Ligand SMILES: NC(=O)C1=CN([C@@H]2O[C@H](COP(=O)(O)OP(=O)(O)OC[C@H]3O[C@@H](n4cnc5c(N)ncnc54)[C@H](O)[C@@H]3O)[C@@H](O)[C@H]2O)C=CC1
């Protein structure tokens with residue numbers, strides 16, 4: 001039987017563990033907080049992150065990383081992007097030598113501008129072929145209700161991607177494979193930044209033309225960055241690109257969109273942070289994405305104004321004016 005250890009008892013870690021267990025994979029969750037671990041293991045619930053959801057009886061949970069990792073074929077990582085390096089360094093001594101490491105995270109590391117799979121390869125000292133990424137339009141609030149969804153499993157080794165696909169595939173959760181790890185990761189990380197922008201515009205009371213403009217020009221930014229980093233352009237027309245961008249930018253379930261919406265309504269950054277109980281990756285990753293773009297000489301105007309609004313106190317109305325007053329251009333440039 002295939003075995004998986006899932007690190008992170010937050011909303012997506014717990015939900016993905018449910019999917020794995022539902023697909024017949026023997027799954028153990030690792031969590032920091034004993035009370036959540038006990039609730040999952042004994043009462044089959046995660047009241048903090050998934051109130052009202054009944055977890056599978058077969059799903060185990062522990063606070064001991066060595067216990068979770070014992071015999072694991074897949075080590076699934078679902079902690080905040082900015083804590084991954086420290087977390088994985090601590091877990092490294094217990095990693096099974098042949099295990100495949102799987103990233104569920106949608107962020108870019110501050111300081112290094114590394115994608116999560118790059119951080120994993122570096123810290124765990126494993127080749128790219130042993131690291132997979134799962135990303136797509138996967139809003140937890142819908143998946144826990146059993147609503148249909150699809151995702152992308154990316155790994156340069158097709159057989160590894162197919163094994164993971166099989167380990168999480170369900171009649172109502174379709175996993176597609178894709179060898180383009182760079183494109184799949186960029187799609188997931190940068191759509192959070194664009195969702196912040198769309199949320200700000202919605203919070204200001206602007207309509208669907210503005211939302212569509214930001215999503216479409218946001219996809220152009222993602223594609224330009226992807227081209228510079230060697231991604232397959234087709235990935236951005238797929239589930240991990242356009243699919244996740246649309247889901248996140250339009251759903252009230254998205255933490256990133258909601259964060260932006262609150263800013264657009266006039267709440268201060270401190271008030272919005274206090275109101276945000278879960279990880280909104282774009283808030284930190286907008287800075288690392290912009291730094292990555294500058295390193296590669298890629299123009300990302302929406303990302304620039306998101307950084308200015310979120311981190312430098314630029315009023316949303318000024319950000320909107322800045323974007324609209326850019327010099328006229330052909331629709332396609334710089335790719
Ligand atoms: N929730 C969603 O709909 C989806 C989330 N994702 C991505 O999955 C990743 C995880 O997100 P969520 O589970 O939603 O976040 P969350 O905020 O629900 O949970 C984060 C988890 O990490 C733990 N954590 C926080 N700081 C930590 C630290 N210093 N060390 C170890 N653990 C720590 C928290 O206790 C919690 O269990 C993010 O990169 C997110 O973008 C991807 C697809 C869907």
Ligand SMILES: O=C(CO)COP(=O)(O)O
Pocket residue numbers: 106136137138139140192195244247248253254255256257279280281
């Ligand atoms: O990545 C997600 C859906 O695919 C979740 O988006 P948020 O992190 O904005 O909630």
